[in-house]
Amino acid sequence: EPEVTQTPSHQVTQMGQEVILRCVPISNHLYFYWYRQILGQKVEFLVSFYNNEISEKSEIFDDQFSVERPDGSNFTLKIRSTKLEDSAMYFCASGYSGGTNIGNQPQHFGDGTRLSIL
Amino acid sequence: GQQLNQSPQSMFIQEGEDVSMNCTSSSIFNTWLWYKQDPGEGPVLLIALYKAGELTSNGRLTAQFGITRKDSFLNISASIPSDVGIYFCAGQGGGSQGNLIFGKGTKLSVKP
Helix, strand or coil: CCCCEEECCEEEECCCCCEEEEEECCCCCCEEEEEEECCCCCEEEEEEEECCEEEEECCCCCCCEEEECCCCCCEEEEECCCCHHHCEEEEEEEECCCCCCHHHCCCEECCCEEEEEC | CCCEEEECCEEEEECCCCEEEEEEECCCCCEEEEEEECCCCCCEEEEEECCCCCEEEECCEEEEECCCCCEEEEEECCCCHHHCEEEEEEEECCCCCCCEEECCCEEEEEEC
């Protein structure tokens, strides 16, 4: 079964450094998402991306964050200047492969990147 | 913003017992989803519900989309040790491919 894959599985970065998290969504999906999960807490939405632009974003997704689809397969999340509170699991998800049943195609998640800010 | 109240927060049960957990919201959702998360992994989709009143099964799992579209429950029958994990409900807000709003999770422990 097709999967969402994320790299790296664990990233350790000094505070203030830039970090790029990478995702390869399921190949025929058209919507892409980033979520984060702080240790022991619920999963929180960051941003969705469709047709090469941001579709929705949450309050968490401030100017330090950006997303990009640099080629036909990768979807990246960049944090420009990391803060201690950015430490979390970051999950990529993808959904919707086209057709009229846009609402009946659930999001599938990768295994996440654990980001640790020192 | 939209929030989901998921209960119970945790459950400790004996192998073979049935389990029930639920989510409620003050907001209406068009889609309810149930995910399971094992340690160090991402959420894995268990059941997706698209219509109010819909009752859907996936093996020993059964979930229902409340008629008011503000709640959902998940039942697991005859639990086994590999059912251990955290179960999250999620409501889909906004457009049909809108972001997911997650509950805080139900941590299930199964004693053999």
